[in-house]
Amino acid sequence: MTISDKAGLTRELRRIALMAGAAIMDHYRTDFEVIRKDDNSPVTAADNDAEAIILAELRRVAPDIPIVSEEAAAAGHIPDVGHAFFLVDPLDGTKEFINKNGEFTVNIALIEGRLPVAGVVYAPAKERMFFGYGKGHAFEETVAACSKGSSEGPSHAISARRPADDGLVVIASRTHRDTKTDEYLNLYKVKEFLAAGSSLKFCVIAAGEADLYPRHGRTMEWDTAAGHAVLAAAGGSVTQLDGTPLIYGKTERGLDNPFFVARGILV
Secondary structure, three states, X not given: OXXXXXXXXXXHHHHXXXXXXXXXXHHHOOOOOOEEOOOOOEEOHHHHHHHHHHXXXXXXXXXXXXXXXXXXXXXXXXXXXXXXXXXXXXXXXXXXXXXXXXXXXXXXXXXXXXXXXXXXXXXXXXXXXXXXXXOOOEEEEEOOOOOOOOOOOOEEEOOOOOOXXXXXXXXXXXXXXXXXXXXXXXXXXXXXEEEEOOOHHHHHXXXXXXXXXXXXXXXXXXXXXXXXXXXXXXXXXXXXXOXXXXXOOOHXXXXXXXXXXXXXXXX
């Protein structure tokens, strides 16, 4: 597999996400233990098991491409990244997983030239998979998690929408909305607020179900890359608040993101 074949690579990423999703759902149905990392964020065996599956499969599919993954990075294992690398969040939305509201995802993205060029966001509890690999190539698929990664469901193309004249539909974090976000939204005519966890917020905009997602809290690159790839493929954008592109591989700042806003078309 070569990374020049974005469609073929994305098929592999989808397969891997299904496998990781199956491992996550095995834990989701149990009374799992929650452990606190050094930064006090929660982690479970589901995070670690899903990451192990993803790392092993990515190394098999694309052995020459470095991988930056959340739990490995938390343990201090961050490879040198060059022009191309993978960003992985094996279980984005661990708080949603713990609360068992279904709004957690598997995120896998390919970065080239500091931008996400292919990505998969899979919400196994909701059986919604979003994927994209370049402008005009964004899709949603209804699919159940499968440990063999071979389950398939109906898929359809998605695209970001132009906002309606009567106002924007804004989506924000279920657990991280703050006063700075509210102040930013005063700049816009907002008719409806939605709340969602994890990288599903990017995908809801990509699917034409919302228009704007501003984020003024701290996020890491693996939180946003896959959703960013899907939204960009659907015709939307993710930028810093001043309009400059949100880029990746920011090792000089520890791979965290500046504040950003995700938009549909012409928001």
